[in-house]
Amino acid sequence: MTTRNYEAMFILENNAASADFDGTAGKVDEILEKHGGTIVQKDKWDERKLAYEIKGQRRGTYYLVYMTADPASVSSMYEDLHLTEVVLxxxxxxxxxxxxxxxxxxxxxxxxxxxxxxxxxxGWGGGRRGARGAPRKRDDKPTGSAETGSAEGGDKPAEATTEAKADDSAPATSGEKPAGDDGAAGTPEKEAASKS
Amino acid sequence: MPSSSKLKNLRKLLKKQSERNKCRFTRARVYSIDYKDVATLQKMVSQQGKMYGRKRTGTRSHFQRKLKRAIKRARFMALLPYVGR
Structure with a gap:
């Protein structure tokens, strides 16, 4: 008999799991062990909102199991698990x-x-707009008095567009925060580069 | 002619940018991408739940393929949406 290592994730029905987690998780364990799986580690992974409804449920409890089992026995586990109502x-x-x-x-x-x-x-991928927009926003304020007004006029529309971008995508907003720390240090170099 | 210090600064900047443009999974020296790491996967997906292209994120093709699998697994387990939010 060959064995293989498996990671199994289950979404359990939230009402049943929050009332009696060990009981509902025990039902799953029972099925796995009935078909010859040996559980190595089991955890309650999380209780969270589902990205979309499953069987009319908006929330679910995630149950994570690591086990070893015979690949041939997995399909019979599938059959039993599909019949279990607490497993969404x-x-x-x-x-x-x-x-x-x-x-x-x-x-x-x-x-x-x-x-x-x-x-x-x-902060995220290669978003050049987000990366450039954030540092400019910061160093414009302190250097604004030293620089001429034309530089400010040129930069302002750019700021507006980056902010609009940040609004419609969440990753961009999260990316701007780390960009600020590094950007403040990087801007003197940028100015030097543009002058030369 | 730019002075040597300014050239040095320029080189530093270019180096920094090339470092940034690399794939994030290459930078983190990752073997595989876990579908349970929702925070990372969310950064590779648009507000609508569509996966970003390699040109946008700079991901190496090797990892883009692994990422594809991870995102699809996360979608199946309702960790990420198939569409919308």
Whole structure:
């Protein structure tokens, strides 16, 4: 019998899960173990609003299970889980690494990505408009007295457009905050560059 | 002619920009993209829930493919919307 490592995520019905989480999660565990799965780790991942309604439910409790099982037995688990009413939706993912290693690496990678977006002056992807708009907004105020009025006149329409962009996309607004920290340091260089 | 210090500043700026333009997953030295990392996935998707192109985000093709899978998984588990918000 071959075994494979799986990560299984379940969305449990919120009313049942909030009343008795262990009981509802136990139903899932039972099914997994009945078909020969061995649970390595199980967590209540989160209780959150769903991005869209599933079976008339707006909220759900997410239940995350790591287990080893025979690939042939997974389809029979599917059949049973589809018949269980407290499970709104579920997904199995076959892992290509041992479970402990997988958990450790994904955790580390998530932290590195979060750290990167915090430190990055862009905050998100390669949004050049957002990145340029934010620093200009800041250094215009202090240097406004030193610079001529024409420079200000040229910059103001640009500001308006970046703000409009920020309004219709949430990532851009979050990107402007880190942009400010770095942008303040970077602007003297920009001025020097434009003069030369 | 620009002075040497100004040239140095320009080079510094260019280097900084090229660093910024790189793929965020390359920068973070990531092996795979997790569908549960909603905060990261949300940055790669528009307000409407459409995935941003590589030209916009600078993502390497290798990671764009992994990202595609992660976003689709997150959508299935109702962590991200298929459409709208």
């Amino acid at each position: 939706r579920f997904m199995f993912i076959a892992l290509d690494k041992p479970i402990e290693e997988h958990i450790a690496t994904t955790e580390a990678e998530r932290e590195r990505l979060a750290e990167d977006s915090r430190r990055s002056s862009l």
